[in-house]
Amino acid sequence: MLCDFKAFRQFQQASKKIGKLSLKKNKQLFIGLVIAFAALYYTLRNVSPKDLYESFKSVEYTYLAPMVGFILLNYLAHALRWRVILFPLKRIKISGLFSSIFVGNLGNLFPMRAGPVIRAYLLGKKYAIPFSSSLATVVVLRLFDVFFHLGLFAWVFIFHAEIFSSKVIFFDESLRSLAVKFGQFSAVAVTIVVALTYLLVFHENKFLDMVRRITQHLPKKWQENIIFRIDQFSQGLIVLKDVRSLVKITFYSALEWAANVLSYYPLYWAYGLEDKSIASLLVLTVMVSIVVNALPTPAFFGSFNLAVMVALHGIMGESEVVAVSFGMVAWAIKFLVPFVLAVYFILHDYLSVKKLIQVIGEGRPVHEK
Numbered sequence: 001m002l003c004d005f006k007a008f009r010q011f012q013q014a015s016k017k018i019g020k021l022s023l024k025k026n027k028q029l030f031i032g033l034v035i036a037f038a039a040l041y042y043t044l045r046n047v048s049p050k051d052l053y054e055s056f057k058s059v060e061y062t063y064l065a066p067m068v069g070f071i072l073l074n075y076l077a078h079a080l081r082w083r084v085i086l087f088p089l090k091r092i093k094i095s096g097l098f099s100s101i102f103v104g105n106l107g108n109l110f111p112m113r114a115g116p117v118i119r120a121y122l123l124g125k126k127y128a129i130p131f132s133s134s135l136a137t138v139v140v141l142r143l144f145d146v147f148f149h150l151g152l153f154a155w156v157f158i159f160h161a162e163i164f165s166s167k168v169i170f171f172d173e174s175l176r177s178l179a180v181k182f183g184q185f186s187a188v189a190v191t192i193v194v195a196l197t198y199l200l201v202f203h204e205n206k207f208l209d210m211v212r213r214i215t216q217h218l219p220k221k222w223q224e225n226i227i228f229r230i231d232q233f234s235q236g237l238i239v240l241k242d243v244r245s246l247v248k249i250t251f252y253s254a255l256e257w258a259a260n261v262l263s264y265y266p267l268y269w270a271y272g273l274e275d276k277s278i279a280s281l282l283v284l285t286v287m288v289s290i291v292v293n294a295l296p297t298p299a300f301f302g303s304f305n306l307a308v309m310v311a312l313h314g315i316m317g318e319s320e321v322v323a324v325s326f327g328m329v330a331w332a333i334k335f336l337v338p339f340v341l342a343v344y345f346i347l348h349d350y351l352s353v354k355k356l357i358q359v360i361g362e363g364r365p366v367h368e369k
Helices: 002-044 049-058 061-086 095-109 115-127 131-159 175-202 204-214 220-236 243-262 265-271 278-294 303-315 320-348 353-362
Strands: none
Touching (some): 002 303, 002 320, 049 320, 061 320, 095 115, 095 320, 115 131, 131 220, 131 243, 175 204, 175 220, 243 278, 265 278, 265 320
């Protein structure tokens, strides 16, 4: 009886834990959907269905082919730089990474953005790499993304500040002045990221000592957890000690970002936009990056559309209906291309959809029995 009672209590506690996790994830999904539809409503509020339909009809859809080409180039560059980061752990062919990359994108269907966890889980499962090590390489990828994000922000807001209106006032300052200040902040942030990365790669012990001093007043458990996670992260940074590998990663990162920026360019011609400058492309890319990260919605739906409308209509002066239509077509292509490839790799590699959903829900790898 005592054993039965203990088993019942363990089952009850586990059920409560699962219930809390499910409730938390459901709340995140609900909030994400509310934000998505609120952003979409704001985007569509001044556009009539008839005008939007006419805009869709006038698009030259032949330009979608080169857009798809740039999107695929973006993912190819991503795979190439991930392969270089993985060299110290295992030599993997480019084709072997596509499954983890595209299936991992399914994590973006949810506000919690579990894509990096899924990629690390699939890579570790396929090539017998410890999850902590594979996740460390994914985090290093994100580090380079942060570097290029901030670098792009600094470049656009400092060197292309003239695009932003000096007549629009926020908090007693013009939009142009705020843009310059944000660009300066981004430049400082890039410098800090590079400096901290350098310290962690080449002076890890000093860096950890500095972290211990900063966190000495925190609970011991928290301090140990922070040190442990930094140590895990440093595993993925080993490849940066090799100058040749560092140059390759930087080059492939630049190629990936260039492909991402240029993926919008064919639509500029498809819609016949007035401003087809590189500055306009950079502003659009920056606004999409800022808004989709500030407003976490499932598959970037709503937040992406809002970002495009703000960039093209609010900043570049294109008509509102064109900006809304452009955003919908761009979102559809950028969503469908990786989604179709993800479905292909799930079927090709006989992946368990149930386990993928569990990984998304739990935010950690699923250990098989």
